Amino acid sequence: MTAAPVPDLTPDMTVAAVMEALPGARRALFARYHIGGCSSCAFEPGESLAALCARNDNIPVQEMIDHLRASHENDLRLQISPAELKSRINDGALLHLVDLRTREEHEAVAIPGSVLFSQDLQREAFGSWNKDDLVVLYDHTGPRALDAAAYFAGHGFTQVRALAGGIDRYSQDADPGLPRYRVEFDAA
Numbered sequence: 566m567t568a569a570p571v572p573d574l575t576p577d578m579t580v581a582a583v584m585e586a587l588p589g590a591r592r593a594l595f596a597r598y599h600i601g602g603c604s605s606c607a608f609e610p611g612e613s614l615a616a617l618c619a620r621n622d623n624i625p626v627q628e629m630i631d632h633l634r635a636s637h638e639n640d641l642r643l644q645i646s647p648a649e650l651k652s653r654i655n656d657g658a659l660l661h662l663v664d665l666r667t668r669e670e671h672e673a674v675a676i677p678g679s680v681l682f683s684q685d686l687q688r689e690a691f692g693s694w695n696k697d698d699l700v701v702l703y704d705h706t707g708p709r710a711l712d713a714a715a716y717f718a719g720h721g722f723t724q725v726r727a728l729a730g731g732i733d734r735y736s737q738d739a740d741p742g743l744p745r746y747r748v749e750f751d752a753a
Contacts, residue, residue: 571637574630580617581610583633588708592715593636598624643714645701645726651739653699654678660699661690665709666732674744676703676732682713696721703728703735705748 572586583590594600608617618624662679664671671681700722702710710727717725736743
């Protein structure tokens with residue numbers, strides 16, 4: 566999948582700017598450095614990469630930057646564009662299309678042929694699906710699907726992909742007949 570080039574990451578760049586530029590950065594920081602997964606290893610959005618490295622055992626800043634870039638490149642390889650997915654669906658390709666959203670979202674609008682993710686489906690997938698079959702995971706806008714694709718890949722799935730931009734971008738770019746929606750959270 567073609568994507569915008571990764572911006573230059575610098576030691577003075579804030580964690581918030583890194584997270585915006587590299588959607589999988591939180592996962593990458595936690596996986597390698599155990600940073601950002603809990604309150605004891607949290608970071609502040611306005612904190613610079615240099616400050617984050619300094620207070621975490623003086624991690625070499627360039628090492629962290631290199632790791633974030635490599636993780637981002639891997640994330641790009643895990644994605645499938647809406648146009649490519651639509652083309653594969655239209656061509657009748659064998660694929661497992663898995664919706665990671667809530668039941669309510671799935672019932673309101675879903676990509677035709679998709680199945681709603683559940684623990685039972687996960688057991689079935691890990692236990693009996695061919696791990697070389699194409700598995701496409703999607704959510705509303707993409708980040709959760711990317712995390713899930715990394716999880717599936719870590720369990721041996723060789724052709725797992727996350728739908729770039731989720732169903733929102735798919736309905737905009739590949740299938741305008743699917744209604745778009747916004748998720749609103751009740752703060753109460």
